[in-house]
Amino acid sequence: MDKIEQAKQKKQVKKRNRFIFRSAILVVLFGALLFAVVSNLTAEEEAAVDIKDQAPDFELNRIANNEDTVESSLQLSDLEGKGVMLNFWATYCEPCEREMPYMEELYPKYKEQGVEIVAVSVDATELVIDKFVDQYNLSFPILHDKNSQVLDAYGIRPLPTTYFIDENGVVVERVLGELSLERLEGYLQQIVPEGT
Amino acid sequence: MNTIKCSTCGHPNKEGTTICGKCGKPLDNDQQGTLLNMRYDGSAIRSKTKNRSIVDKTWNFFSSIKVGVTLIAIALVASALGTIYPQEMYIPQNVDPALHYRDQYGLSGQIFYQLGFHNLYNSWWYMVLIALIGISIFIVSIDRGVPLYKALKNQAIKRHPNFLKRQKLFGEYTDYHAEDKTRFINNLKKHRYKITEKDGHILAEKGRFSRWGPYVNHLGLIIFLLGTLFRFIPFMYVDDFVWVREDETAVIPSTNQQYYIKNEEFIFETYGNDDEDEIFEAALQNTNGPVPKHFETSAIIYEDVSKDVIGSEPELKEVKSGEIIVNEPLKIDGLALYQDSYQLNEFQTMSFKLHEVDEEEEEAIVEFTVDLTDPESEYVFDNGYRIELNRFYPEYELNNGEPRSKSNYPRNPGFVFFVYGPDIEEREASFLAIGQNIPSGDNQYKLSLTDFGVRDVSGLKVRKDLTLPIIGLGAFIFMIGVVQGMYWQHRRIWIHQATDRIYIACHTNKNWYGLTKEFEKIIDGTSFTMVRDQEKKNDA
Numbered sequence: 001m002d003k004i005e006q007a008k009q010k011k012q013v014k015k016r017n018r019f020i021f022r023s024a025i026l027v028v029l030f031g032a033l034l035f036a037v038v039s040n041l042t043a044e045e046e047a048a049v050d051i052k053d054q055a056p057d058f059e060l061n062r063i064a065n066n067e068d069t070v071e072s073s074l075q076l077s078d079l080e081g082k083g084v085m086l087n088f089w090a091t092y093c094e095p096c097e098r099e100m101p102y103m104e105e106l107y108p109k110y111k112e113q114g115v116e117i118v119a120v121s122v123d124a125t126e127l128v129i130d131k132f133v134d135q136y137n138l139s140f141p142i143l144h145d146k147n148s149q150v151l152d153a154y155g156i157r158p159l160p161t162t163y164f165i166d167e168n169g170v171v172v173e174r175v176l177g178e179l180s181l182e183r184l185e186g187y188l189q190q191i192v193p194e195g196t
Numbered sequence: 197m198n199t200i201k202c203s204t205c206g207h208p209n210k211e212g213t214t215i216c217g218k219c220g221k222p223l224d225n226d227q228q229g230t231l232l233n234m235r236y237d238g239s240a241i242r243s244k245t246k247n248r249s250i251v252d253k254t255w256n257f258f259s260s261i262k263v264g265v266t267l268i269a270i271a272l273v274a275s276a277l278g279t280i281y282p283q284e285m286y287i288p289q290n291v292d293p294a295l296h297y298r299d300q301y302g303l304s305g306q307i308f309y310q311l312g313f314h315n316l317y318n319s320w321w322y323m324v325l326i327a328l329i330g331i332s333i334f335i336v337s338i339d340r341g342v343p344l345y346k347a348l349k350n351q352a353i354k355r356h357p358n359f360l361k362r363q364k365l366f367g368e369y370t371d372y373h374a375e376d377k378t379r380f381i382n383n384l385k386k387h388r389y390k391i392t393e394k395d396g397h398i399l400a401e402k403g404r405f406s407r408w409g410p411y412v413n414h415l416g417l418i419i420f421l422l423g424t425l426f427r428f429i430p431f432m433y434v435d436d437f438v439w440v441r442e443d444e445t446a447v448i449p450s451t452n453q454q455y456y457i458k459n460e461e462f463i464f465e466t467y468g469n470d471d472e473d474e475i476f477e478a479a480l481q482n483t484n485g486p487v488p489k490h491f492e493t494s495a496i497i498y499e500d501v502s503k504d505v506i507g508s509e510p511e512l513k514e515v516k517s518g519e520i521i522v523n524e525p526l527k528i529d530g531l532a533l534y535q536d537s538y539q540l541n542e543f544q545t546m547s548f549k550l551h552e553v554d555e556e557e558e559e560a561i562v563e564f565t566v567d568l569t570d571p572e573s574e575y576v577f578d579n580g581y582r583i584e585l586n587r588f589y590p591e592y593e594l595n596n597g598e599p600r601s602k603s604n605y606p607r608n609p610g611f612v613f614f615v616y617g618p619d620i621e622e623r624e625a626s627f628l629a630i631g632q633n634i635p636s637g638d639n640q641y642k643l644s645l646t647d648f649g650v651r652d653v654s655g656l657k658v659r660k661d662l663t664l665p666i667i668g669l670g671a672f673i674f675m676i677g678v679v680q681g682m683y684w685q686h687r688r689i690w691i692h693q694a695t696d697r698i699y700i701a702c703h704t705n706k707n708w709y710g711l712t713k714e715f716e717k718i719i720d721g722t723s724f725t726m727v728r729d730q731e732k733k734n735d736a
Contacts, residue, residue: 149507
């Protein structure tokens with residue numbers, strides 16, 4: 001009786017070990033498979049900066065679009081405590097052009113609530129940005145990423161790409177492509193700092 | 197899991213065992229007379245357990261050779277199909293793939309596209325397939341490798357007579373002398389067999405390591421697959437691209453803005469400009485346009501040594517300079533910059549003159565040059581004239597009647613100028629583009645293009661691949677496994693000493709012919725006769 005019990009116990013241990021061993025190997029192998037598939041699928045639209053990431057700090061020259069533009073440059077970290085909508089655009093990009101009036105329309109309202117709109121242009125020459133700003137009468141800060149450094153740091157592929165960053169500098173939303181007025185307002189509401 | 201108790205020695209064997217692990221007695225009593233299946237030395241493969249949990253079922257699925265071979269066959273067929281028409285990345289960039297495949301290859305091309313074969317090697321299901329093969333290889337190796345290792349490591353020297361009798365090469369001898377046996381053993385030693393003896397029973401063995409060939413093979417494949425997997429880790433693998441204009445300094449992508457590259461000069465030579473090229477004259481006449489002979493970029497690589505925040509003006513320190521010629525990249529920090537493409541003669545400057553409308557040949561009132569990379573908004577002259585650049589379209593096009601730019605690059609510049617002067621009432625507007633000169637209204641003055649400056653653009657591929665050494669190692673180990681398994685054979689000869697007779701049986705995992713030839717030499721000078729090939733007997 002004792003021997004049978006022992007044998008049974010031994011068998012149980014063996015079975016358990018086998019289960020653990022096989023499960024561990026299968027988990028590792030399928031983990032690798034999953035990693036490969038997921039990274040392959042996300043590779044194409046992957047940006048260096050994604051949702052929940054800390055938005056990398058940068059400093060760029062401002063296009064003088066406003067009489068009371070005193071500062072000649074703007075640093076992202078200076079806007080800490082405010083929600084920031086960071087829009088990457090260019091004058092030759094039609095969807096970017098289409099969403100500009102929406103941004104201009106919502107800017108005064110959300111500025112009051114502690115949200116800053118910052119538009120980073122990747123145009124080659126300052127002149128074309130200048131003329132564009134005049135044409136649309138844009139009042140929010142327009143920055144010029146002349147050497148595409150910020151574009152590179154953020155890993156921007158399509159234009160426009162828009163980041164919505166909360167008061168702690170964390171990316172809340174990343175939008176590839178054009179925004180409608182309603183969507184834009186919805187995202188802006190998400191980054192209104194608390195207590196304002 | 198049940199065990200099978202050996203009827204002779206009482207050794208408990210795992211279910212699925214066909215030859216007793218201890219005494220070597222065949223356990224399949226119902227199949228006497230047939231030869232033994234010596235695969236894995238008769239030991240049970242690990243998947244031969246009753247399916248209980250889902251884990252065991254998955255394990256058993258992948259441990260099946262049949263499944264593995266099927267997966268490989270599917271991958272082979274799929275890979276072959278993917279090579280019928282070019283992959284999407286190799287068709288022209290400016291066409292719609294859906295139309296391209298249909299137009300170029302007809303119905304089959306359309307099917308090819310719609311089934312997703314145009315982007316096969318990056319498709320998720322192809323990746324899954326390859327990964328499943330990897331999983332299969334891994335599990336099969338454990339499932340069969342471990343029991344084989346155990347069986348060979350612990351193999352008994354004394355084997356049951358039935359084991360010997362059911363080997364392919366077998367001999368039974370009653371008439372022999374003791375010195376025959378000694379001589380036989382000496383001959384075995386001469387042929388580099390390793391002899392182990394127990395109670396007069398002998399096991400002679402050589403080339404056992406060749407049995408591990410397939411497993412070494414599998415190890416190499418797994419390392420190879422891991423290497424390809426590592427390509428998804430950004431720090432291991434970079435495949436990027438950057439356009440750099442002559443005299444321009446651009447940030448090298450994928451370096452975290454650490455490195456910058458300046459294009460000093462792009463050199464482009466075509467055939468036909470050299471005296472030596474005369475021999476090609478006839479051939480060149482048959483081609484449309486110039487045939488490139490040589491292109492290179494003379495470049496300087498800088499490192500940004502400033503610790504400033506991104507976007508601020510970088511403080512550049514030269515770290516390297518040199519020429520980038522097609523297969524001779526400029527390397528920095530494991531990163532290689534290859535010459536990949538080019539665009540010739542992009543506009544850099546444009547010069548204009550202002551003159552009176554009617555007199556084209558008239559001398560210029562003012563002349564000025566617009567730097568297209570950094571145009572000024574105003575050009576003021578001493579004689580009272582002032583020209584304002586009101587709109588600049590680097591790559592001008594008409595879009596619903598509205599002028600706009602298609603891109604950042606001055607490939608087809610368009611300008612709107614306002615001319616102010618002492619004799620102009622308000623201002624005169626002019627629109628200028630290549631082949632277009634549209635003064636607005638009844639202008640008194642006209643602007644004309646007098647000259648332009650161009651520069652070339654070099655397209656550089658940015659590559660870094662730390663996975664190659666891993667892939668190379670995997671391939672190397674794979675080849676070791678191939679050689680190991682191919683050029684050696686695992687040969688075993690058992691001598692079973694019974695009271696009145698001697699049994700001799702031979703086994704090899706391959707090359708039976710070689711083993712028979714070797715056996716002929718080993719019995720040389722003894723009274724032992726050649727072992728019988730029992731398989732042949734059965735055929736006859």
